[in-house]
Amino acid sequence: AQRxxxxxxxxxxxKGAPVELKCNxxxxxxxxxxxxxxYSRQRLQLLLRHISRESIxxxxxxxxxGETSFHLKKPFAQEEDSAMYYCALQGxxxxxxxxxxxxxxxx
Amino acid sequence: DTGVSQDPRHKITKRxxxxxxxxDPISEHNRLYWYRQTLGQGPEFLTYFQNEAQLExxxxxxxxxxxxxxxxSFSTLEIQRTEQGDSAMYLCASxxxxxxxxxFGSGTRLTVV
Numbered sequence: 001a002q003r004x005x006x007x008x009x010x011x012x013x014x015k016g017a018p019v020e021l022k023c024n025x026x027x028x029x030x031x032x033x034x035x036x037x038x039y040s041r042q043r044l045q046l047l048l049r050h051i052s053r054e055s056i057x058x059x060x061x062x063x064x065x066g067e068t069s070f071h072l073k074k075p076f077a078q079e080e081d082s083a084m085y086y087c088a089l090q091g092x093x094x095x096x097x098x099x100x101x102x103x104x105x106x107x
Numbered sequence: 108d109t110g111v112s113q114d115p116r117h118k119i120t121k122r123x124x125x126x127x128x129x130x131d132p133i134s135e136h137n138r139l140y141w142y143r144q145t146l147g148q149g150p151e152f153l154t155y156f157q158n159e160a161q162l163e164x165x166x167x168x169x170x171x172x173x174x175x176x177x178x179x180s181f182s183t184l185e186i187q188r189t190e191q192g193d194s195a196m197y198l199c200a201s202x203x204x205x206x207x208x209x210x211f212g213s214g215t216r217l218t219v220v
Contacts, residue, residue: 093162
């Protein structure tokens with residue numbers, strides 16, 4: 001079964017605090033994972049892909065196959081990071097999304 | 108080409124009516140996807156086209172739903188005899204290949220009253 005679990009519906013932090021949004025997956029093959037972000041009143045957009053090993057807007061995510069996790073991290077949160085974040089798994093011919101975590105960064 | 112376009116942005120319809128949504132993908136993208144998103148949930152896969160061929164349909168796509176991509180360019184999603192449970196955001200996305208991520212449209216919000 002292909003499944004993505006994001007255990008937190010809401011994560012609330014203060015500006016400058018570290019952030020970790022959790023994502024766990026279930027997939028029998030070699031996983032390809034993504035993080036998507038949706039800012040208020042904007043469309044869903046790709047934030048980063050695990051295969052690229054890139055840092056976008058200060059966010060990074062490392063694939064841990066042993067723990068079947070792909071947590072999204074940022075050392076110092078900014079107010080403009082407030083958004084919905086979705087973890088997604090590339091299954092056979094389609095992306096499978098988690099239920100999302102709302103990140104709220106307060107001043 | 109400014110990205111994936113969806114029309115209309117909002118649709119309110121009475122229960123039992125038929126509705127049709129349109130998606131214009133990025134022109135060079137041969138893959139087109141339809142997803143549905145309800146409140147508190149992530150996007151759920153509905154169906155997928157490679158060029159004009161519909162290659163996969165979710166069991167969420169009941170026989171009241173039909174999607175087409177007649178010339179491998181734009182796509183339409185039709186819902187017949189709408190029900191209140193069909194109220195959702197319908198998202199279209201396109202991509203050039205697997206494993207590179209999708210580009211999403213802004214979605215069509217359907218409200219069935």
